[in-house]
Amino acid sequence: MARKQGSHAEITGPRLRQAALRLFARHGFAAVSMRQIAAEVGVQAGALYLYTADKQALLFDLMRDHLEDLLADWSPPDAPAERQLESFVRHHIRYHLDRPDLVFIAYMELRNLDPANFAVIERLRRDYEDQLEAILKRGQAQGVFEVPDTKLATLALIAMLTGVTTWYREGGRLDRAAVEDHYWRMACKAVAAAR
Amino acid sequence: MARKQGSHAEITGPRLRQAALRLFARHGFAAVSMRQIAAEVGVQAGALYLYTADKQALLFDLMRDHLEDLLADWSPPDAPAERQLESFVRHHIRYHLDRPDLVFIAYMELRNLDPANFAVIERLRRDYEDQLEAILKRGQAQGVFEVPDTKLATLALIAMLTGVTTWYREGGRLDRAAVEDHYWRMACKAVAAAR
DNA sequence: GTCTATAATAGGATAGAC
DNA sequence: GTCTATCCTATTATAGAC
Missing domain, CATH: 1.10.357.10 (Tetracycline Repressor, domain 2)
Structure with missing residues (x-):
């Protein structure tokens, strides 16, 4: 299947941090999944690991x-x-x-x-x-x-x-x-x- | 297999609440599993549902x-x-x-x-x-x-x-x-x- | 009243296609 | 750089044996 988007390194990184911030604040770190964060960013869960080592980081x-x-x-x-x-x-x-x-x-x-x-x-x-x-x-x-x-x-x-x-x-x-x-x-x- | 213990309704209820309190305080509600609580109480996870409707309660x-x-x-x-x-x-x-x-x-x-x-x-x-x-x-x-x-x-x-x-x-x-x-x-x- | 077993779902993280 | 697909493990909660 064709991927939805091209390359957006400069924009996805900050958006990831912003989404994580928002969701952690609302629901708590432990209650938020990488999938939820990915959905908020607008990418797939796997793609997040291009911008962060893991959830803890x-x-x-x-x-x-x-x-x-x-x-x-x-x-x-x-x-x-x-x-x-x-x-x-x-x-x-x-x-x-x-x-x-x-x-x-x-x-x-x-x-x-x-x-x-x-x-x-x-x-x-x-x-x-x-x-x-x-x-x-x-x-x-x-x-x-x-x-x-x-x-x-x-x-x-x-x-x-x-x-x-x-x-x-x-x-x-x-x-x-x-x-x-x-x-x-x-x-x-x-x-x-x-x- | 034989069960490990008999009936302990009067004691298991309070122990459940105490274990949940301790673990929620240490690690946070979302980060604690019913299995962890059960282990702390000394029963199996399924047994907890005799004393509480669910984790939220x-x-x-x-x-x-x-x-x-x-x-x-x-x-x-x-x-x-x-x-x-x-x-x-x-x-x-x-x-x-x-x-x-x-x-x-x-x-x-x-x-x-x-x-x-x-x-x-x-x-x-x-x-x-x-x-x-x-x-x-x-x-x-x-x-x-x-x-x-x-x-x-x-x-x-x-x-x-x-x-x-x-x-x-x-x-x-x-x-x-x-x-x-x-x-x-x-x-x-x-x-x-x-x- | 507690057990084992399991259903049904979701979790973090990775592999390999494109 | 993002996708889909998947591994492996853990989750809450329930069913049925004893």
Whole structure:
């Protein structure tokens, strides 16, 4: 039988990653089959293996690229600790609302990574957390923050901020600027020194 | 061939639920097979269907019972809003640290619920959120809290508190009392009125 | 109440045609 | 570079023996 299409290396690769992203986010890595992904891309299942070593590599590449982007996309401004925190909070919210599917996968599919891949991803996540913890330590040393345990506070703040992805919907009651403002105010108060 | 064991209805049912809980939490609902669960229970796969209608019912029952317990286990004390918030925070942390696997499943496996089951679970989750929001509204009206958007603040606080399950390990650097104290202090400050 | 056996289907991945 | 066809294994769930 004649094949349906010719060669589309440059376009099929990105489309594969996009389809995998969408389907993993909707249904979960384990629940999605290579056949489903292929159908979404518009090719046969066998053809996917021209663009990825296997299903695991598909997941790992999505997560690693996401976290590397997240890290590369922000660095602390040369400013007081409180301004650095504001910058971090606003960037975190913005970045996460822009990429709901990637964020979702990076938090939900850790269990489905091979041990070696898991170690890489955990390292990147730790690097990101360290950026926030450095701000908290600096503010604590300067007396503008009061954070008895900077590691706990870091994880608490990141969990609070990341939670925005579970409820925010475009066109809803609050726009992005308002959401950013509200989270920034709560985060700021949560770590503030008693006055 | 002779069967290995006799009748164990009273014990196999609970063991099935416990095994499913453990495996779903470790590997995810979609990644776990009925054969794996049966092996953990110590029976053959076919025998599981004496205790559950299907795999979906296993997941749904775990989540529903968990959320119903969570709701039944707490009611606001007759006290000022700040004390009610403290009670909620401490109860939430305690309850979640006591049942890490159930909490994990209830947050991670929503995607794997049938639509009808999903609606039931979402209703229960909403009921729980409403309890916290009522406290925030009350404190806001009394002027002890300053929360421009009580719904957003509710979701932000719950996300922050629930995050404890992602890092807390028994026997680690901080004990439960210290963890409770730190989260309570952050939550309290985050919603406090400016003084 | 649990067993073995099996139905019916779907899974990841590969081979070889074109 | 994509196709069809297929290997091999695993899946959920059921049937019928004991």
